Amino acid sequence: MTEKSGREVKNAGADEFGLTSEPGESLSEVETRFERFRRTIGLVMGPLVFLILYFLPLHNVSANAHTLAAVIGWVITWWITEPVPLPVTAVLGTVLCILFGVADAKTAFAPFADPVIFLFMGSFMIARAMTAHGLDKRFAYSMMCRHWVGNSAGRLLFVFGATSAFISMWISNTATTAMLFPIGLGIISAMAEVISKKTGKSMSPRQLRFGTGLMLIAAYASSIGGIGTPVGTPPNLIGIAMIERFAGVKIPFFKWMLFAVPSMLLMYLLAYSLLFLLHKPDVARLEGCQDFVKGQLNKLGRWNRGEKNAFTAFSVAVVLWVLPGFLVLFMGNDSALAKIYNSRMPEAGAALIAAILLFLLPVDWKKRTFTLSWRQAVEIDWGTLLLFGGGLSLGNLMFQTKLANALGTGILNLFGATSLWTLTLAGIYLAILVTETTSNTAAATMLVPIVISLAQASGINPIPPAIGTTLGCSWAFMLPVSTPPNAIVYGSGLVPITKMIRAGVLLSLSGGTVVWLMLRLLLPLLGLA
Secondary structure (H helix, E strand, O other): OOOOOHHHOOOOOOHHHOOOOOOOOOOOHHHHHHHHHHHHHHHHHHHHHHHHHHHOOOOOOOHHHHHHHHHHHHHHHHHHHOOOOHHHHHHHHHHHHHHOOOOOHHHHHHHHHOHHHHHHHHHHHHHHHHHHOOHHHHHHHHHHOOOOOOOEHHHHHHHHHHHHHHHHOOOOHHHHHHHHHHHHHHHHHHHHHHHHHHHOOOOOHHHOHHHHHHHHHHHHHHHHHHHHOOOOOHHHHHHHHHHHHHHOOOOOHHHHHHHHHHHHHHHHHHHHHHHHHHOOOOOOEOOOHHHHHHHHHHHHOOOOHHHHHHHHHHHHHHHHHHHHHHHHHHHOOOOHHHHHHHHHOOHHHHHHHHHHHHOOOEEEOOOOEEOOOHHHHOOOOHHHHHHHHHHHHHHHHHHHOOHHHHHHHHHHHHHOOOOHHHHHHHHHHHHHHHHOOOOHHHHHHHHHHHHHHHHHHHOOOOHHHHHHHHHHOOOOOOOOOOOHHHHHHHOOOOOOHHHHHHHHHHHHHHHHHHHHHHHHHHHHHOOOO
16 A cells, blocks of 8 residues: 555565674665766766756746646655655645745645645554554465365465455555465475475575465555555555546546456456466475464464454445445446535545544553554554655646646657557556566656647547556566566565566566456446547
8 A cells, every 4th residue: 555665675574584784784786886876976976967947938827837747757756766765755846836936835735734634644554554463464374274275376376466456456565465475485395394304405485486476466456455445555545636636537446446447457457367387386286384374373362452443444444345335336427315415424534533433442441542643653654655745746736837748748749649458558567567677656647648638639538548557657567677576576485576577578578458448348337448
């Protein structure tokens, strides 16, 4: 759901299994030097790009649009090179717009209080309670110790990835991968011991093909699962908010799931098949792995009060989010009940109601201990809220100053008219390319407004291209620095960079086409194309 810089992620758990020399090691010396160089160059390039664009003659745009273009040039440069944290850059962009007269403070800062911000906040708090009480781990172990999974290597790989995808629909891909990471390492170590006993030869976890596949599917499935719900990953809410604000179309929670979940399932099947073929299990049966998983589940004991309360709040949020879709489905769009519910219970309100429950449901009434304390609540990723607010502010100003229209018209004149589905395909692959080098949140913030304006300039429906671009921002599979889940599993020492690039390139190229086909099939059926 949230995304931090891949360089900030530590490999908690890897050291326990002897798979890294240092607990926080994830980048090689060469990569570290490159990162330092990239940030240093970016620190200088940002202001330089601003000055060049500011003094460069730009025709057919207003003075405010010209200044905004210079500000956005600075922001994009820093988002890509990351000399300062991404949220700081987002706030800087908003402040620069005020300093140079593009907008007044009230207009520029208003998007930081957008309802979507509060939807983020509520869902983050629910996720925080789930992880604080171990509910996410219980879900994971419960799914993997199903009887039909047994000790089959193929079925274990499938369920391990499916668990990652399902949990990532509701909490961040980073938290999901970090939670599954030590579980996967335990399975790999158990497998190495079993093979060593069978063959009589010492087998290191690093020598197992299956280990690479298991680590990669944990990372890839968490990114794939994030597209399933609006709260699964920040780009989804960014895309939804911008479509509503700039195209005038609201996509409810349930309606998003109607096209996103089938796309997620098909994409996951593609990822599983690809990783299974590239990293075939060393043995067909992993004797003892089922016992390992069951042992970990037994250690959790019976459901405690905190888990029950967190699950209750989570269930309340999900029901309130999907209920409008069922009301429309069974009673029609013109139903009075559906209209009243949508006006009185927006998705942000539902998320905050569930989050407030966490502060009311007691874990220990005598001690007045509740499911979530404020100390725990403030540990949510506030940076993502600032990043989204800043991005939405810049997006608003792009349309208010008509800079978005100028960009759309310019791109249209450069490349010529394009069809609806050609633009959608281009948006998907452009997003895939950009998100490999910068945060998926920043990528969505940069690209979605431009794609919407390009579609409007072309006279075509902007919704499919905007949705395609939004989903493409989650397909960061190629490099360790592309997204935190990749960085986490790369740091295990079980995933050579060449194998991550090979699998990532194949999955990105094929996955973009799969998403495009699913959108072309489903969006017309849902009245979105």
